[in-house]
Amino acid sequence: MLIVDGYNVLMQMGLKDKTLEARRNHFINMLNQRHKMFEGIIVVFDGNEEVDDSYRRENINTKVIYAINESADDYIKSMIEKSKNPKAIVLATDDREIKDFARMHNCQLISSSNLINKISPPKETSKPLENKDIFVESNKAKLITEELKKKWQ
DSSP states (O other), rough: EEEEEEHHHHTTTTTTOOOOOHHHHHHHHHHHTTTSSOEEEEEEEOOOOOTTTTTTESSSEEEEEOSSSSOOOHHHHHHHHOOOOGGGGEEEEHHHHHHHHOOOOOOOEEEEHHHHHHHHOOOOOOOOOOOOOOOOHHHHHHHHHHHHHHHHO
């Protein structure tokens, strides 16, 4: 089970040109696409008064929780404490306090940047150059041949 400290990881992604909602959706979509890497994904965001009653949304492969009336950090700690098998939890965060708490409960940890690297789409690599013969015009080829003959003699 992967538990993600939502805003902690999201803020490491960059994407500053997008709205916060667009960044969240992009992040959740990335997690959905890579869900087979983990046995369940829960992302916990801090909630606020502006969040409507759809603050708990079930996505295809990622459960999104907005922690209302408590911080996302406290919500995550509560999830860890209530877990029957905290060793099976992988926590994604760079928050020192939550990491220390998770270590005390024998959870596995992954840094925000490592999670981002894991779920990011593979970067397109340029195709290696094909081994094609390059043909030179016959006049130029003759000149090159003559120059090489001079050097080799």
